[in-house]
Amino acid sequence: MPAQSAERMNPLLREIRHNPLLWLLAFVPVVFAAAKLKPEAHTLLFVLSVLAIVPLAALLSHATESVAAKTGDAAGGLLNATLGNLTELVIALTALKAGQYMLVKASIAGAIVTNTLFMLGASFLLGGLKHHVQEFNRAGARLQAGLLFLATVALLIPSAIATADSTTKAAFSQTLSLGLAVLLIAAYGLGMLFSLKTHRELFASAAHAEEGEAPWPMGLALATLAGVTVLVALVSEIFVESVQKAAEAFGMSPAFVGFIVVALVGGAAEMASAFSGARKDRLDLSVGIALGSASQIALFVAPVLVLLSYVIGPTPMDLHLWPGAVVMMLIATLTASFVTNSGRSAWFVGALLLMVYLVFAMTLYLLPPQVQ
């Protein structure tokens, strides 16, 4: 019977057959070919690399979850928490190696804002259009909002003090960024200790979220993880090289590209999961993905990039963002924590979050180019 033969098929091929998103994998060889043949066609390369990254990110995220599911709760949670944003990390590392620090920083801030406003908002809206009122576990949302708030404060305070008193000593900013990076990673670790170990019963419903999908065998998952990470890194190089020039061709400001475009591309796979969870009235899952991903980028990816910049970057990178980005992060964090505070949602809450995101996007799109 075809159904049985499908079950006996390689799970990777089966996944690809059932998930139309993965058909985009066809663009992976195409983008490599195009980069060889037409290295100057920036707009084409940009579009092709976006189309190639999205399915790779989806594979990466499925492979991570499969390894996590096999290694048991605590280790699995740890793995998910460190590799869950591998795509964003690889893209940012590529930009870091190329010395494009503004792009790295904008994409970090943008990923946080996009996850808390767009991913969360669209989940609430899509879920709310199908279900009248939806409920979710507040404990997880509160934990992530608390961590995000800490990260925002860590990014805000140096800017606030340095700007306000107009003495941005590079050395001050550098040392402080190093200290804050260590502090944020420590806070992230404590957050995991709290939610996976000492008080795991509070976060119950979010834990067995992915139960529906069967995990892959360990060998396949690990091989996929390794192989796809290399592919993402290679495609990211093409993406990072082409994105700024392509943006100019589309008439986008550099701030808009880093903040909105890169963040949407990097998070596409997670968005697919979050939205599908919301439609199935499993809002715990959506909220967990959206806020968990945002806090992971703020407290793990960003500090790791600062630390790695000492090793692989041309010069060390600090955590000093432009003031507008910090204000947006602060507003996004406050909004998310107000909105998730009640543990209930309806479509209008999602619409409101999307509107706030739209205000940001519009402002960045219209921003004169010399700002950033």
Next chain:
Amino acid sequence: MPAQSAERMNPLLREIRHNPLLWLLAFVPVVFAAAKLKPEAHTLLFVLSVLAIVPLAALLSHATESVAAKTGDAAGGLLNATLGNLTELVIALTALKAGQYMLVKASIAGAIVTNTLFMLGASFLLGGLKHHVQEFNRAGARLQAGLLFLATVALLIPSAIATADSTTKAAFSQTLSLGLAVLLIAAYGLGMLFSLKTHRELFASAAHAEEGEAPWPMGLALATLAGVTVLVALVSEIFVESVQKAAEAFGMSPAFVGFIVVALVGGAAEMASAFSGARKDRLDLSVGIALGSASQIALFVAPVLVLLSYVIGPTPMDLHLWPGAVVMMLIATLTASFVTNSGRSAWFVGALLLMVYLVFAMTLYLLPPQVQ
């Protein structure tokens, strides 16, 4: 019997006889006469126009409610939501036509701050002095606070980004204001759709608020609406002309006039309703009027003024406020949303809101004149 004859009397005359506030209508002819006879007596004209606007605003608001009551729930809600701040709109339009954009913007920001802090605070205080602890429906307060928050973000982000990076390109600001105006009106419309249509059951107790007063017949209400609007427009012209000069005579800064005086005059009629609701332990009504009016001004009156400035103003008006005004709006919105979050109130909550308002008023009163 006198009671029966009173019932058979014209409802407009009856209303005037029973409502001492409306005796101030006598000042309407007086202010027109004074404007003809003594066009240079700015202080006198200012005082007279204030005394004339207050009862006109009360009539306007009663007429709007009567039409709304007759046209049924959804259409009535829509009407109340668009014409509820007709007085503020007419005053602002008069100032817009005169090209006094600073006065328009200050009166918008001031109306939002005055409604969320003074009107809400005085309602809580007056209600709390009579009742030990009062409860109200949080759903309505949360919706309005959410809308207000969005409006504050829309006003904050352009200022934050333009100020922080000191590139206030007029064109950028202009295009962005237009986009934001459309966005805010759309959000306001979605909010009405949510509260009047898809999730109306959440906002139940606030709905049949005005049940105590008998609505006027349709013809009378429409005639009053039309006639009084014209009168308000005429008196507003005298008010707008005299207010700045009168303020100087009283030693008030221009910022204080726009923010505090105009806002209190424009909202006097609504305040009367809100305070009387609070005394009768119908705090849903008070909170609804205060926050509803604030969000209506932020998401309907202000954007409409921006759009109308292309038609009737000397030049297009943008939404760019001075930073101090945005900070006050942000604080007012945050305060209102903290305070209404619990759905309970006692006199001290009102006192606290009034204190915050007093901090603003004191600062603006003492502000050196060149600022604004």
Next chain:
Amino acid sequence: MPAQSAERMNPLLREIRHNPLLWLLAFVPVVFAAAKLKPEAHTLLFVLSVLAIVPLAALLSHATESVAAKTGDAAGGLLNATLGNLTELVIALTALKAGQYMLVKASIAGAIVTNTLFMLGASFLLGGLKHHVQEFNRAGARLQAGLLFLATVALLIPSAIATADSTTKAAFSQTLSLGLAVLLIAAYGLGMLFSLKTHRELFASAAHAEEGEAPWPMGLALATLAGVTVLVALVSEIFVESVQKAAEAFGMSPAFVGFIVVALVGGAAEMASAFSGARKDRLDLSVGIALGSASQIALFVAPVLVLLSYVIGPTPMDLHLWPGAVVMMLIATLTASFVTNSGRSAWFVGALLLMVYLVFAMTLYLLPPQVQ
């Protein structure tokens, strides 16, 4: 029997015998001797004066509570509310007399931030390490957070408006500070009226907090109060003189000294009580001490210092803080009000508060010296 003889002993001596903290009283004569013999040994004098102030503050606080316990609820509450931060007040008065206004202001802002983040955070952490989840009365926390928010607004608005528009007229700032000082004291008074009189039943569990310790007889308490206040004043003079020079020797920025060191020294005694309450699962007590102390400093100590500066200072002091300090106060207040909103706590909440405090401390420690 020794136990009985101990009970018949002078309660002051008994207290000293049982409380190892009070053994530090030995440093009081030592610091006076050192100041006479080695007036230039700033680092030594600084360390000795810190060691002497801590036990004196503990005595002062016990004496105040004893008088309060004897005089009945309302008068006692009033006394506790005015003399509870006598140590901070005396230190600040000494700095005020010496014209060190930056130190005064930094220590006020620092005390507020230290109480809301460090004292509250360490209480939650220490309590949470022993008890899985702890609960506390939200009413008290909400009241104090509301008062703190008002104080933050009062400090923020003048800075925001003056900075934003870059017209800091000294006269404006001076008059405004006077007005705000009166307003804050009035708000503090209303808060006491609310919590001790009209709505005391809401704050029940925090009231009989100190029941465990037997109060001293009235005469002893009053004598201790008077005598120890004089001692604190004398030691404070040595402390204020030596602190800046000692800080340089330790490589600390002046902002770090005022904000962190002075605040920790001044609040050491209260911290001991708050931490011990948390370990005993009486978190009401800890939250009450931490937030109550912060709001007392913001709404009583700070305004009183402004008013007294007209009498004893070289020139009047205003309430104008440097922007970074206001931002830290605002974040501390918002954090405290988010965190206490649920009325529940676990160790991670404390860790998060301490992390935010650590971000501030790190930034201030690394701050280049010319800033402040």
